[in-house]
Amino acid sequence: MRTAYEDSEQPDRPFRRFLRRNLSLIAFFGVSVVAMIGVYLYFSPASGIAEVVAAGSTTGALSAPFDKRVPPKPVLQRLAQSPGPVRIGIISGHKGNDSGSVCADGLTEAEVNENIAVRVVAALQARGIATDLLTEFDPRLDGYVGTALVSIHADSCDYINDQATGFKIAGSGITDSSALSICVEEAYRQATQMSYHANTITPDMTDYQAFRRISPGVPAIIIEIGFLNLDRPMLTEQPDRVAGGITDGVWCYLDQIRGGVSYAPPAAAPPGDGG
Ligand SMILES: [Zn+2]
Known part of the structure:
Protein backbone atom coordinates (compact mmCIF):
# COMPACT_ATOMS: atom_id res chain seq x y z
CA MET A 1 0.00 0.00 0.00
CA ARG A 2 1.33 3.43 -0.88
CA THR A 3 1.93 6.00 1.82
CA ALA A 4 0.39 9.41 1.83
CA TYR A 5 3.87 10.88 1.34
CA GLU A 6 4.44 8.92 -1.83
CA ASP A 7 1.05 9.90 -3.16
CA SER A 8 1.63 13.59 -2.58
CA GLU A 9 5.01 13.39 -4.39
CA GLN A 10 3.46 11.73 -7.39
CA PRO A 11 2.28 14.91 -9.27
CA ASP A 12 5.57 16.66 -8.48
CA ARG A 13 7.75 14.24 -10.40
CA PRO A 14 6.77 15.00 -14.03
CA PHE A 15 7.14 18.73 -13.33
CA ARG A 16 10.67 18.28 -12.05
CA ARG A 17 11.48 16.02 -14.95
CA PHE A 18 10.21 18.73 -17.27
CA LEU A 19 12.43 21.32 -15.57
CA ARG A 20 15.49 19.08 -15.84
CA ARG A 21 14.89 18.29 -19.50
CA ASN A 22 14.32 21.90 -20.52
CA LEU A 23 16.89 23.53 -18.32
CA SER A 24 18.75 25.15 -21.22
CA LEU A 25 15.53 26.48 -22.76
CA ILE A 26 14.36 27.93 -19.48
CA ALA A 27 17.80 29.51 -18.94
CA PHE A 28 17.59 30.99 -22.45
CA PHE A 29 14.17 32.51 -21.74
CA GLY A 30 15.49 33.97 -18.51
CA VAL A 31 18.49 35.57 -20.20
CA SER A 32 16.24 36.85 -23.01
CA VAL A 33 13.88 38.56 -20.61
CA VAL A 34 16.77 40.22 -18.79
CA ALA A 35 18.32 41.29 -22.10
CA MET A 36 15.04 42.74 -23.41
CA ILE A 37 14.50 44.71 -20.25
CA GLY A 38 18.06 45.98 -20.51
CA VAL A 39 17.59 47.04 -24.13
CA TYR A 40 14.30 48.71 -23.28
CA LEU A 41 15.81 50.66 -20.40
CA TYR A 42 18.93 51.58 -22.37
CA PHE A 43 17.02 53.03 -25.34
CA SER A 44 14.16 54.64 -23.45
CA PRO A 45 14.58 58.39 -23.43
CA ALA A 46 14.45 60.22 -20.16
CA SER A 47 10.88 61.07 -19.23
CA GLY A 48 9.53 64.04 -21.14
CA ILE A 49 11.81 63.63 -24.23
CA ALA A 50 9.28 61.48 -26.05
CA GLU A 51 6.63 64.13 -25.61
CA VAL A 52 9.05 66.79 -26.87
CA VAL A 53 9.86 64.69 -29.95
CA ALA A 54 6.20 64.06 -30.64
CA ALA A 55 5.53 67.78 -30.41
CA GLY A 56 8.04 68.38 -33.20
CA SER A 57 10.45 70.46 -31.18
CA THR A 58 14.10 70.43 -32.22
CA THR A 59 15.49 71.28 -28.80
CA GLY A 60 15.60 67.77 -27.32
CA ALA A 61 18.68 65.62 -27.77
CA LEU A 62 16.82 62.83 -29.59
CA SER A 63 14.38 64.97 -31.48
CA ALA A 64 14.16 65.44 -35.22
CA PRO A 65 11.57 67.20 -37.32
CA PHE A 66 8.89 64.79 -38.46
CA ASP A 67 8.51 66.10 -42.01
CA LYS A 68 9.87 63.75 -44.66
CA ARG A 69 11.20 65.13 -47.92
CA VAL A 70 9.53 63.39 -50.88
CA PRO A 71 10.97 64.06 -54.34
CA PRO A 72 8.42 65.57 -56.70
CA LYS A 73 6.93 63.03 -59.08
CA PRO A 74 6.24 63.87 -62.71
CA VAL A 75 2.52 63.94 -63.33
CA LEU A 76 1.52 61.81 -66.30
CA GLN A 77 -1.45 63.25 -68.08
CA ARG A 78 -3.06 60.64 -70.22
CA LEU A 79 -6.42 62.10 -70.88
CA ALA A 80 -6.11 65.80 -70.25
CA GLN A 81 -4.09 66.50 -73.38
CA SER A 82 -4.26 64.96 -76.80
CA PRO A 83 -1.20 62.89 -77.72
CA GLY A 84 1.24 64.21 -80.30
CA PRO A 85 1.36 62.62 -83.72
CA VAL A 86 2.82 59.14 -83.63
CA ARG A 87 5.95 58.64 -85.71
CA ILE A 88 8.20 55.57 -85.71
CA GLY A 89 11.73 55.39 -87.10
CA ILE A 90 13.07 52.06 -88.35
CA ILE A 91 16.78 51.83 -89.15
CA SER A 92 17.75 49.21 -91.70
CA GLY A 93 21.08 48.25 -90.15
CA HIS A 94 24.22 49.01 -92.21
CA LYS A 95 22.14 50.19 -95.17
CA GLY A 96 23.88 52.93 -97.12
CA ASN A 97 27.16 52.34 -95.33
CA ASP A 98 28.52 48.79 -95.34
CA SER A 99 27.34 45.21 -95.63
CA GLY A 100 27.72 44.20 -91.99
CA SER A 101 28.47 40.52 -91.44
CA VAL A 102 28.99 38.53 -94.63
CA CYS A 103 28.32 34.82 -95.02
CA ALA A 104 30.57 32.48 -96.98
CA ASP A 105 28.04 32.30 -99.80
CA GLY A 106 27.78 36.08 -100.06
CA LEU A 107 24.61 36.68 -98.02
CA THR A 108 25.07 39.97 -96.17
CA GLU A 109 23.67 41.18 -92.87
CA ALA A 110 22.63 44.43 -94.56
CA GLU A 111 20.31 42.65 -97.01
CA VAL A 112 18.81 40.45 -94.29
CA ASN A 113 18.22 43.54 -92.12
CA GLU A 114 16.63 45.44 -94.99
CA ASN A 115 14.33 42.56 -95.89
CA ILE A 116 12.98 42.71 -92.33
CA ALA A 117 13.01 46.51 -91.98
CA VAL A 118 10.90 47.15 -95.09
CA ARG A 119 8.32 44.65 -93.85
CA VAL A 120 8.14 46.29 -90.43
CA VAL A 121 7.71 49.70 -92.04
CA ALA A 122 5.01 48.42 -94.39
CA ALA A 123 3.17 46.67 -91.56
CA LEU A 124 3.21 49.76 -89.33
CA GLN A 125 2.09 51.98 -92.19
CA ALA A 126 -0.70 49.52 -92.93
CA ARG A 127 -1.86 50.08 -89.35
CA GLY A 128 -1.94 53.80 -90.01
CA ILE A 129 1.30 54.75 -88.27
CA ALA A 130 3.67 57.24 -89.89
CA THR A 131 6.93 55.30 -90.17
CA ASP A 132 10.30 56.31 -91.57
CA LEU A 133 12.65 53.77 -93.12
CA LEU A 134 16.11 55.06 -92.23
CA THR A 135 19.62 54.06 -93.31
CA GLU A 136 22.40 53.42 -90.80
CA PHE A 137 23.80 56.96 -90.94
CA ASP A 138 20.68 58.64 -92.24
CA PRO A 139 20.98 62.44 -92.05
CA ARG A 140 17.42 62.50 -90.67
CA LEU A 141 18.71 60.80 -87.52
CA ASP A 142 20.31 64.03 -86.31
CA GLY A 143 17.81 65.38 -83.82
CA TYR A 144 15.22 62.84 -84.97
CA VAL A 145 11.91 63.42 -83.22
CA GLY A 146 9.63 60.41 -83.04
CA THR A 147 7.61 58.22 -80.75
CA ALA A 148 10.19 55.46 -80.92
CA LEU A 149 13.22 54.35 -82.91
CA VAL A 150 14.14 50.75 -83.64
CA SER A 151 17.36 49.75 -85.36
CA ILE A 152 17.43 46.32 -86.94
CA HIS A 153 20.66 44.34 -87.04
CA ALA A 154 21.69 40.69 -87.14
CA ASP A 155 24.57 38.80 -85.57
CA SER A 156 27.62 37.15 -87.07
CA CYS A 157 27.43 34.57 -89.83
CA ASP A 158 30.48 32.72 -88.45
CA TYR A 159 29.83 29.51 -86.61
CA ILE A 160 30.82 30.37 -83.03
CA ASN A 161 29.28 27.55 -80.99
CA ASP A 162 25.91 25.90 -80.54
CA GLN A 163 24.83 28.67 -78.17
CA ALA A 164 25.26 31.37 -80.84
CA THR A 165 21.55 31.55 -81.51
CA GLY A 166 18.78 33.88 -80.41
CA PHE A 167 18.09 37.58 -80.39
CA LYS A 168 19.01 40.44 -78.11
CA ILE A 169 17.97 44.01 -77.50
CA ALA A 170 19.80 47.02 -76.08
CA GLY A 171 18.05 50.25 -75.16
CA SER A 172 19.37 53.78 -75.29
CA GLY A 173 21.30 54.88 -72.23
CA ILE A 174 20.26 58.48 -72.89
CA THR A 175 16.49 58.12 -72.85
CA ASP A 176 14.66 55.53 -70.78
CA SER A 177 13.68 52.94 -73.36
CA SER A 178 12.81 50.05 -71.09
CA ALA A 179 9.08 49.99 -71.89
CA LEU A 180 9.82 49.82 -75.63
CA SER A 181 12.52 47.24 -75.00
CA ILE A 182 10.27 44.99 -72.91
CA CYS A 183 7.43 45.20 -75.45
CA VAL A 184 9.64 44.26 -78.41
CA GLU A 185 11.43 41.52 -76.48
CA GLU A 186 8.18 39.88 -75.46
CA ALA A 187 6.50 40.21 -78.86
CA TYR A 188 9.58 39.04 -80.75
CA ARG A 189 9.97 36.02 -78.50
CA GLN A 190 6.31 35.14 -79.01
CA ALA A 191 6.38 35.56 -82.77
CA THR A 192 9.64 33.74 -83.46
CA GLN A 193 9.92 31.39 -80.47
CA MET A 194 13.58 32.38 -80.38
CA SER A 195 15.48 32.64 -77.12
CA TYR A 196 16.92 35.83 -75.69
CA HIS A 197 20.69 35.83 -76.00
CA ALA A 198 21.60 38.29 -73.26
CA ASN A 199 25.24 37.50 -72.61
CA THR A 200 26.69 38.83 -75.84
CA ILE A 201 25.42 42.41 -75.67
CA THR A 202 28.38 44.54 -76.71
CA PRO A 203 29.23 48.23 -76.27
CA ASP A 204 28.41 48.52 -79.99
CA MET A 205 24.82 47.96 -78.98
CA THR A 206 24.55 49.93 -75.71
CA ASP A 207 26.53 52.90 -77.08
CA TYR A 208 24.97 52.69 -80.51
CA GLN A 209 25.68 55.74 -82.67
CA ALA A 210 22.04 56.54 -83.44
CA PHE A 211 21.20 56.76 -79.72
CA ARG A 212 23.50 59.79 -79.48
CA ARG A 213 22.21 61.48 -82.61
CA ILE A 214 18.45 61.41 -82.14
CA SER A 215 16.58 63.94 -80.07
CA PRO A 216 16.77 63.32 -76.31
CA GLY A 217 13.48 61.94 -75.05
CA VAL A 218 12.94 59.59 -77.98
CA PRO A 219 12.99 55.98 -76.75
CA ALA A 220 15.31 53.92 -78.93
CA ILE A 221 16.44 50.32 -79.10
CA ILE A 222 18.70 48.24 -81.26
CA ILE A 223 17.64 44.64 -81.87
CA GLU A 224 19.92 41.89 -83.12
CA ILE A 225 17.26 39.72 -84.71
CA GLY A 226 19.31 36.52 -84.58
CA PHE A 227 22.56 34.95 -85.73
CA LEU A 228 23.04 34.68 -89.47
CA ASN A 229 24.59 31.27 -88.98
CA LEU A 230 22.30 29.18 -86.79
CA ASP A 231 19.18 31.38 -87.11
CA ARG A 232 19.51 31.83 -90.86
CA PRO A 233 16.46 29.73 -91.81
CA MET A 234 14.21 31.86 -89.61
CA LEU A 235 15.73 35.17 -90.71
CA THR A 236 15.73 34.47 -94.44
CA GLU A 237 12.85 32.05 -94.94
CA GLN A 238 10.30 33.51 -92.52
CA PRO A 239 10.89 37.25 -92.75
CA ASP A 240 7.22 38.09 -92.18
CA ARG A 241 7.30 36.24 -88.89
CA VAL A 242 10.47 38.06 -87.83
CA ALA A 243 9.09 41.43 -88.94
CA GLY A 244 5.76 40.64 -87.30
CA GLY A 245 7.47 40.22 -83.93
CA ILE A 246 9.06 43.67 -84.18
CA THR A 247 5.83 45.24 -85.44
CA ASP A 248 3.82 43.74 -82.60
CA VAL A 261 -7.00 51.13 -74.82
CA SER A 262 -8.15 49.50 -78.01
CA TYR A 263 -5.44 46.91 -78.49
CA ALA A 264 -5.63 43.16 -78.15
CA PRO A 265 -2.34 41.43 -78.96
CA PRO A 266 -2.62 39.17 -81.98
CA ALA A 267 -2.07 35.49 -81.34
CA ALA A 268 1.51 34.31 -81.84
CA ALA A 269 2.20 32.81 -85.22
CA PRO A 270 2.15 29.02 -84.95
CA PRO A 271 5.65 27.54 -85.31
CA GLY A 272 6.59 26.44 -88.77
CA ASP A 273 4.51 28.77 -90.91
CA GLY A 274 6.35 30.23 -93.82
CA GLY A 275 6.83 33.90 -94.51
ZN1 LIG B 1 25.01 44.93 -87.61
Whole structure:
Protein backbone atom coordinates (compact mmCIF):
# COMPACT_ATOMS: atom_id res chain seq x y z
CA MET A 1 0.00 0.00 0.00
CA ARG A 2 1.33 3.43 -0.88
CA THR A 3 1.93 6.00 1.82
CA ALA A 4 0.39 9.41 1.83
CA TYR A 5 3.87 10.88 1.34
CA GLU A 6 4.44 8.92 -1.83
CA ASP A 7 1.05 9.90 -3.16
CA SER A 8 1.63 13.59 -2.58
CA GLU A 9 5.01 13.39 -4.39
CA GLN A 10 3.46 11.73 -7.39
CA PRO A 11 2.28 14.91 -9.27
CA ASP A 12 5.57 16.66 -8.48
CA ARG A 13 7.75 14.24 -10.40
CA PRO A 14 6.77 15.00 -14.03
CA PHE A 15 7.14 18.73 -13.33
CA ARG A 16 10.67 18.28 -12.05
CA ARG A 17 11.48 16.02 -14.95
CA PHE A 18 10.21 18.73 -17.27
CA LEU A 19 12.43 21.32 -15.57
CA ARG A 20 15.49 19.08 -15.84
CA ARG A 21 14.89 18.29 -19.50
CA ASN A 22 14.32 21.90 -20.52
CA LEU A 23 16.89 23.53 -18.32
CA SER A 24 18.75 25.15 -21.22
CA LEU A 25 15.53 26.48 -22.76
CA ILE A 26 14.36 27.93 -19.48
CA ALA A 27 17.80 29.51 -18.94
CA PHE A 28 17.59 30.99 -22.45
CA PHE A 29 14.17 32.51 -21.74
CA GLY A 30 15.49 33.97 -18.51
CA VAL A 31 18.49 35.57 -20.20
CA SER A 32 16.24 36.85 -23.01
CA VAL A 33 13.88 38.56 -20.61
CA VAL A 34 16.77 40.22 -18.79
CA ALA A 35 18.32 41.29 -22.10
CA MET A 36 15.04 42.74 -23.41
CA ILE A 37 14.50 44.71 -20.25
CA GLY A 38 18.06 45.98 -20.51
CA VAL A 39 17.59 47.04 -24.13
CA TYR A 40 14.30 48.71 -23.28
CA LEU A 41 15.81 50.66 -20.40
CA TYR A 42 18.93 51.58 -22.37
CA PHE A 43 17.02 53.03 -25.34
CA SER A 44 14.16 54.64 -23.45
CA PRO A 45 14.58 58.39 -23.43
CA ALA A 46 14.45 60.22 -20.16
CA SER A 47 10.88 61.07 -19.23
CA GLY A 48 9.53 64.04 -21.14
CA ILE A 49 11.81 63.63 -24.23
CA ALA A 50 9.28 61.48 -26.05
CA GLU A 51 6.63 64.13 -25.61
CA VAL A 52 9.05 66.79 -26.87
CA VAL A 53 9.86 64.69 -29.95
CA ALA A 54 6.20 64.06 -30.64
CA ALA A 55 5.53 67.78 -30.41
CA GLY A 56 8.04 68.38 -33.20
CA SER A 57 10.45 70.46 -31.18
CA THR A 58 14.10 70.43 -32.22
CA THR A 59 15.49 71.28 -28.80
CA GLY A 60 15.60 67.77 -27.32
CA ALA A 61 18.68 65.62 -27.77
CA LEU A 62 16.82 62.83 -29.59
CA SER A 63 14.38 64.97 -31.48
CA ALA A 64 14.16 65.44 -35.22
CA PRO A 65 11.57 67.20 -37.32
CA PHE A 66 8.89 64.79 -38.46
CA ASP A 67 8.51 66.10 -42.01
CA LYS A 68 9.87 63.75 -44.66
CA ARG A 69 11.20 65.13 -47.92
CA VAL A 70 9.53 63.39 -50.88
CA PRO A 71 10.97 64.06 -54.34
CA PRO A 72 8.42 65.57 -56.70
CA LYS A 73 6.93 63.03 -59.08
CA PRO A 74 6.24 63.87 -62.71
CA VAL A 75 2.52 63.94 -63.33
CA LEU A 76 1.52 61.81 -66.30
CA GLN A 77 -1.45 63.25 -68.08
CA ARG A 78 -3.06 60.64 -70.22
CA LEU A 79 -6.42 62.10 -70.88
CA ALA A 80 -6.11 65.80 -70.25
CA GLN A 81 -4.09 66.50 -73.38
CA SER A 82 -4.26 64.96 -76.80
CA PRO A 83 -1.20 62.89 -77.72
CA GLY A 84 1.24 64.21 -80.30
CA PRO A 85 1.36 62.62 -83.72
CA VAL A 86 2.82 59.14 -83.63
CA ARG A 87 5.95 58.64 -85.71
CA ILE A 88 8.20 55.57 -85.71
CA GLY A 89 11.73 55.39 -87.10
CA ILE A 90 13.07 52.06 -88.35
CA ILE A 91 16.78 51.83 -89.15
CA SER A 92 17.75 49.21 -91.70
CA GLY A 93 21.08 48.25 -90.15
CA HIS A 94 24.22 49.01 -92.21
CA LYS A 95 22.14 50.19 -95.17
CA GLY A 96 23.88 52.93 -97.12
CA ASN A 97 27.16 52.34 -95.33
CA ASP A 98 28.52 48.79 -95.34
CA SER A 99 27.34 45.21 -95.63
CA GLY A 100 27.72 44.20 -91.99
CA SER A 101 28.47 40.52 -91.44
CA VAL A 102 28.99 38.53 -94.63
CA CYS A 103 28.32 34.82 -95.02
CA ALA A 104 30.57 32.48 -96.98
CA ASP A 105 28.04 32.30 -99.80
CA GLY A 106 27.78 36.08 -100.06
CA LEU A 107 24.61 36.68 -98.02
CA THR A 108 25.07 39.97 -96.17
CA GLU A 109 23.67 41.18 -92.87
CA ALA A 110 22.63 44.43 -94.56
CA GLU A 111 20.31 42.65 -97.01
CA VAL A 112 18.81 40.45 -94.29
CA ASN A 113 18.22 43.54 -92.12
CA GLU A 114 16.63 45.44 -94.99
CA ASN A 115 14.33 42.56 -95.89
CA ILE A 116 12.98 42.71 -92.33
CA ALA A 117 13.01 46.51 -91.98
CA VAL A 118 10.90 47.15 -95.09
CA ARG A 119 8.32 44.65 -93.85
CA VAL A 120 8.14 46.29 -90.43
CA VAL A 121 7.71 49.70 -92.04
CA ALA A 122 5.01 48.42 -94.39
CA ALA A 123 3.17 46.67 -91.56
CA LEU A 124 3.21 49.76 -89.33
CA GLN A 125 2.09 51.98 -92.19
CA ALA A 126 -0.70 49.52 -92.93
CA ARG A 127 -1.86 50.08 -89.35
CA GLY A 128 -1.94 53.80 -90.01
CA ILE A 129 1.30 54.75 -88.27
CA ALA A 130 3.67 57.24 -89.89
CA THR A 131 6.93 55.30 -90.17
CA ASP A 132 10.30 56.31 -91.57
CA LEU A 133 12.65 53.77 -93.12
CA LEU A 134 16.11 55.06 -92.23
CA THR A 135 19.62 54.06 -93.31
CA GLU A 136 22.40 53.42 -90.80
CA PHE A 137 23.80 56.96 -90.94
CA ASP A 138 20.68 58.64 -92.24
CA PRO A 139 20.98 62.44 -92.05
CA ARG A 140 17.42 62.50 -90.67
CA LEU A 141 18.71 60.80 -87.52
CA ASP A 142 20.31 64.03 -86.31
CA GLY A 143 17.81 65.38 -83.82
CA TYR A 144 15.22 62.84 -84.97
CA VAL A 145 11.91 63.42 -83.22
CA GLY A 146 9.63 60.41 -83.04
CA THR A 147 7.61 58.22 -80.75
CA ALA A 148 10.19 55.46 -80.92
CA LEU A 149 13.22 54.35 -82.91
CA VAL A 150 14.14 50.75 -83.64
CA SER A 151 17.36 49.75 -85.36
CA ILE A 152 17.43 46.32 -86.94
CA HIS A 153 20.66 44.34 -87.04
CA ALA A 154 21.69 40.69 -87.14
CA ASP A 155 24.57 38.80 -85.57
CA SER A 156 27.62 37.15 -87.07
CA CYS A 157 27.43 34.57 -89.83
CA ASP A 158 30.48 32.72 -88.45
CA TYR A 159 29.83 29.51 -86.61
CA ILE A 160 30.82 30.37 -83.03
CA ASN A 161 29.28 27.55 -80.99
CA ASP A 162 25.91 25.90 -80.54
CA GLN A 163 24.83 28.67 -78.17
CA ALA A 164 25.26 31.37 -80.84
CA THR A 165 21.55 31.55 -81.51
CA GLY A 166 18.78 33.88 -80.41
CA PHE A 167 18.09 37.58 -80.39
CA LYS A 168 19.01 40.44 -78.11
CA ILE A 169 17.97 44.01 -77.50
CA ALA A 170 19.80 47.02 -76.08
CA GLY A 171 18.05 50.25 -75.16
CA SER A 172 19.37 53.78 -75.29
CA GLY A 173 21.30 54.88 -72.23
CA ILE A 174 20.26 58.48 -72.89
CA THR A 175 16.49 58.12 -72.85
CA ASP A 176 14.66 55.53 -70.78
CA SER A 177 13.68 52.94 -73.36
CA SER A 178 12.81 50.05 -71.09
CA ALA A 179 9.08 49.99 -71.89
CA LEU A 180 9.82 49.82 -75.63
CA SER A 181 12.52 47.24 -75.00
CA ILE A 182 10.27 44.99 -72.91
CA CYS A 183 7.43 45.20 -75.45
CA VAL A 184 9.64 44.26 -78.41
CA GLU A 185 11.43 41.52 -76.48
CA GLU A 186 8.18 39.88 -75.46
CA ALA A 187 6.50 40.21 -78.86
CA TYR A 188 9.58 39.04 -80.75
CA ARG A 189 9.97 36.02 -78.50
CA GLN A 190 6.31 35.14 -79.01
CA ALA A 191 6.38 35.56 -82.77
CA THR A 192 9.64 33.74 -83.46
CA GLN A 193 9.92 31.39 -80.47
CA MET A 194 13.58 32.38 -80.38
CA SER A 195 15.48 32.64 -77.12
CA TYR A 196 16.92 35.83 -75.69
CA HIS A 197 20.69 35.83 -76.00
CA ALA A 198 21.60 38.29 -73.26
CA ASN A 199 25.24 37.50 -72.61
CA THR A 200 26.69 38.83 -75.84
CA ILE A 201 25.42 42.41 -75.67
CA THR A 202 28.38 44.54 -76.71
CA PRO A 203 29.23 48.23 -76.27
CA ASP A 204 28.41 48.52 -79.99
CA MET A 205 24.82 47.96 -78.98
CA THR A 206 24.55 49.93 -75.71
CA ASP A 207 26.53 52.90 -77.08
CA TYR A 208 24.97 52.69 -80.51
CA GLN A 209 25.68 55.74 -82.67
CA ALA A 210 22.04 56.54 -83.44
CA PHE A 211 21.20 56.76 -79.72
CA ARG A 212 23.50 59.79 -79.48
CA ARG A 213 22.21 61.48 -82.61
CA ILE A 214 18.45 61.41 -82.14
CA SER A 215 16.58 63.94 -80.07
CA PRO A 216 16.77 63.32 -76.31
CA GLY A 217 13.48 61.94 -75.05
CA VAL A 218 12.94 59.59 -77.98
CA PRO A 219 12.99 55.98 -76.75
CA ALA A 220 15.31 53.92 -78.93
CA ILE A 221 16.44 50.32 -79.10
CA ILE A 222 18.70 48.24 -81.26
CA ILE A 223 17.64 44.64 -81.87
CA GLU A 224 19.92 41.89 -83.12
CA ILE A 225 17.26 39.72 -84.71
CA GLY A 226 19.31 36.52 -84.58
CA PHE A 227 22.56 34.95 -85.73
CA LEU A 228 23.04 34.68 -89.47
CA ASN A 229 24.59 31.27 -88.98
CA LEU A 230 22.30 29.18 -86.79
CA ASP A 231 19.18 31.38 -87.11
CA ARG A 232 19.51 31.83 -90.86
CA PRO A 233 16.46 29.73 -91.81
CA MET A 234 14.21 31.86 -89.61
CA LEU A 235 15.73 35.17 -90.71
CA THR A 236 15.73 34.47 -94.44
CA GLU A 237 12.85 32.05 -94.94
CA GLN A 238 10.30 33.51 -92.52
CA PRO A 239 10.89 37.25 -92.75
CA ASP A 240 7.22 38.09 -92.18
CA ARG A 241 7.30 36.24 -88.89
CA VAL A 242 10.47 38.06 -87.83
CA ALA A 243 9.09 41.43 -88.94
CA GLY A 244 5.76 40.64 -87.30
CA GLY A 245 7.47 40.22 -83.93
CA ILE A 246 9.06 43.67 -84.18
CA THR A 247 5.83 45.24 -85.44
CA ASP A 248 3.82 43.74 -82.60
CA GLY A 249 6.42 44.98 -80.13
CA VAL A 250 6.21 48.54 -81.43
CA TRP A 251 2.42 48.30 -81.41
CA CYS A 252 2.48 47.07 -77.79
CA TYR A 253 4.59 50.09 -76.88
CA LEU A 254 2.29 52.52 -78.70
CA ASP A 255 -0.62 50.92 -76.92
CA GLN A 256 1.06 51.51 -73.57
CA ILE A 257 1.72 55.19 -74.16
CA ARG A 258 -1.83 55.62 -75.43
CA GLY A 259 -3.05 54.33 -72.09
CA GLY A 260 -3.81 50.72 -72.81
CA VAL A 261 -7.00 51.13 -74.82
CA SER A 262 -8.15 49.50 -78.01
CA TYR A 263 -5.44 46.91 -78.49
CA ALA A 264 -5.63 43.16 -78.15
CA PRO A 265 -2.34 41.43 -78.96
CA PRO A 266 -2.62 39.17 -81.98
CA ALA A 267 -2.07 35.49 -81.34
CA ALA A 268 1.51 34.31 -81.84
CA ALA A 269 2.20 32.81 -85.22
CA PRO A 270 2.15 29.02 -84.95
CA PRO A 271 5.65 27.54 -85.31
CA GLY A 272 6.59 26.44 -88.77
CA ASP A 273 4.51 28.77 -90.91
CA GLY A 274 6.35 30.23 -93.82
CA GLY A 275 6.83 33.90 -94.51
ZN1 LIG B 1 25.01 44.93 -87.61
